Amino acid sequence: MAKSLPPMSATATTPPRNPPLLGVLGGMGPLAAADFLAKLAEETPASRDQEHIPYVAWGVPQIPDRPAAILGHGESPLPQMLRGIAALKQAGAQAIAIACNTAHYWHDDLLREGGLPILHIADAVCDLLAERGINAGNIGLIATEGTLQAGFFQQRFAARGLGCIVSSSEDRQRLVLPAIAAVKANNLPLAHTLAVQAVMRLHGSGACAVVLACTETPLAIDHAASAATPLCIDATRALARACIAWHRRASKTGSAA
Amino acid sequence: MAKSLPPMSATATTPPRNPPLLGVLGGMGPLAAADFLAKLAEETPASRDQEHIPYVAWGVPQIPDRPAAILGHGESPLPQMLRGIAALKQAGAQAIAIACNTAHYWHDDLLREGGLPILHIADAVCDLLAERGINAGNIGLIATEGTLQAGFFQQRFAARGLGCIVSSSEDRQRLVLPAIAAVKANNLPLAHTLAVQAVMRLHGSGACAVVLACTETPLAIDHAASAATPLCIDATRALARACIAWHRRASKTGSAA
Numbered sequence: 001m002a003k004s005l006p007p008m009s010a011t012a013t014t015p016p017r018n019p020p021l022l023g024v025l026g027g028m029g030p031l032a033a034a035d036f037l038a039k040l041a042e043e044t045p046a047s048r049d050q051e052h053i054p055y056v057a058w059g060v061p062q063i064p065d066r067p068a069a070i071l072g073h074g075e076s077p078l079p080q081m082l083r084g085i086a087a088l089k090q091a092g093a094q095a096i097a098i099a100c101n102t103a104h105y106w107h108d109d110l111l112r113e114g115g116l117p118i119l120h121i122a123d124a125v126c127d128l129l130a131e132r133g134i135n136a137g138n139i140g141l142i143a144t145e146g147t148l149q150a151g152f153f154q155q156r157f158a159a160r161g162l163g164c165i166v167s168s169s170e171d172r173q174r175l176v177l178p179a180i181a182a183v184k185a186n187n188l189p190l191a192h193t194l195a196v197q198a199v200m201r202l203h204g205s206g207a208c209a210v211v212l213a214c215t216e217t218p219l220a221i222d223h224a225a226s227a228a229t230p231l232c233i234d235a236t237r238a239l240a241r242a243c244i245a246w247h248r249r250a251s252k253t254g255s256a257a
Numbered sequence: 258m259a260k261s262l263p264p265m266s267a268t269a270t271t272p273p274r275n276p277p278l279l280g281v282l283g284g285m286g287p288l289a290a291a292d293f294l295a296k297l298a299e300e301t302p303a304s305r306d307q308e309h310i311p312y313v314a315w316g317v318p319q320i321p322d323r324p325a326a327i328l329g330h331g332e333s334p335l336p337q338m339l340r341g342i343a344a345l346k347q348a349g350a351q352a353i354a355i356a357c358n359t360a361h362y363w364h365d366d367l368l369r370e371g372g373l374p375i376l377h378i379a380d381a382v383c384d385l386l387a388e389r390g391i392n393a394g395n396i397g398l399i400a401t402e403g404t405l406q407a408g409f410f411q412q413r414f415a416a417r418g419l420g421c422i423v424s425s426s427e428d429r430q431r432l433v434l435p436a437i438a439a440v441k442a443n444n445l446p447l448a449h450t451l452a453v454q455a456v457m458r459l460h461g462s463g464a465c466a467v468v469l470a471c472t473e474t475p476l477a478i479d480h481a482a483s484a485a486t487p488l489c490i491d492a493t494r495a496l497a498r499a500c501i502a503w504h505r506r507a508s509k510t511g512s513a514a
Contacts, residue, residue: 019319021317027309027311028306029306030298030301030303030306030309031295031298031299033294034291034292034294034295034297034298035291035295037290037291037294037314037316038288038291038292038295040291041287041288041291042288042443044287046287049285049286049287049318049322049441050318050319050320051318052284052287052318054284054316054317054318054319055314055316055317056313056314056315056316056317056344056348057294057312057313057314057316058313058348059294059311059312059313059314060278060311060312060313061306061307061308061309061311062276062307062311063307065306087313087348087349090347090348091313091315091344091347091348092344184306186299
């Protein structure tokens with residue numbers, strides 16, 4: 001995918017002494033931030049190490065469960081997320097990427113109280129859909145119960161004239177949630193089988209593309225090639241690409257906005 | 258490998274409000290810190306997200322080339338590394354792991370000037386060799402020219418009564434360095450073929466184990482199963498395990514030392 005991006009600008013090829021620093025809020029899912037950082041490197045069109053995007057990452061997993069809080073039966077993770085953003089800002093971060101789909105439920109609070117621009121993963125996904133020429137039809141959405149309930153993907157799809165298809169309650173219980181649990185338990189073959197079924201079921205219901213909007217699901221799908229692969233949009237990778245575009249803009253203008 | 262570690266202590270299972278924070282100095286190799294963080298998660302014997310090791314990572318690749326500086330024809334990366342350690346310390350890090358083998362050339366300077374404990378990747382490798390029952394014989398070493406010249410692996414092996422075998426100059430030029438370059442260029446199949454040959458050549462010269470002491474080489478070896486796999490010690494993974502052991506000790510004692 002890196003190949004489809006235009007080459008880095010002359011400004012970025014000769015980086016200034018202090019290029020814009022990206023803050024990565026991680027710790028939500030043990031592998032999510034590491035996977036995001038790997039995709040950030042993979043997607044960056046760099047010809048040498050020094051052309052990669054500079055970042056500082058906060059990966060503190062001692063934070064209340066996000067889906068439980070959204071579903072109304074758990075402590076809010078907002079104070080811990082704000083603590084992370086404060087640490088990233090203190091370290092010099094000029095914009096924030098959140099390496100967790102569900103946590104975007106608190107995007108507006110974090111933006112208002114954190115004092116830094118925050119790239120939105122669902123905007124990044126919509127931009128990638130547009131880049132792939134997908135401007136109409138129904139988009140499948142594979143996500144946690146918290147992300148589905150939060151509704152920010154569905155709202156952003158609708159704003160761009162796209163419909164949204166989610167897995168049935170039964171498919172979520174027997175395919176999506178067990179796939180996520182299997183990734184967390186490091187059982188990628190099982191996770192792959194379940195996630196591929198979930199994607200193909202959404203495709204069978206009329207989805208022309210399927211967004212993997214939970215950081216565990218791309219790890220499950222990418223474990224092996226399958227019929228699901230060309231249908232999928234990896235939200236983590238979309239966010240990485242949005243961060244690279246932010247960095248290019250901020251390097252040119254000297255502004256982080 | 259996580260299975261061979263004892264379960265987390267009761268202290269860690271019920272984490273305190275502010276468990277010890279690990280600082281990760283990255284940005285040296287575009288994928289090195291992401292790979293280290295993934296291995297840190299994989300090796301942690303956690304049954305839920307909140308039991309993973311909290312970290313803050315500094316990944317600023319705008320830093321002078323390490324091997325060039327060691328070989329005497331490049332600017333020193335020490336000031337930029339100290340800047341990273343200062344940012345990590347400011348963010349609350351209580352100990353540092355450096356996700357780059359070659360950068361350990363500056364370990365003593367960073368320890369003296371950075372003001373934080375720094376786990377040493379070669380000590381971590383020696384501990385893992387001992388854990389595997391390797392207390393005698395010759396250890397193969399696959400590394401950059403800078404790491405080989407720096408000598409800290411060879412010295413630590415010798416201190417534990419182990420010999421060291423490095424690839425011939427010819428094998429380094431035709432196998433090791435091209436394997437590293439192929440990982441950086443995202444050509445893992447080529448990198449794998451070259452790295453496996455380099456490992457098997459060291460084994461043929463009498464190495465009972467081969468340490469992959471450049472963060473790119475484990476990515477090359479792990480691309481597929483091969484005869485090299487059981488011979489290899491991944492220095493990145495060894496460092497991750499040392500960090501988990503540090504975190505367990507620091508959680509118990511309340512001290513970061």
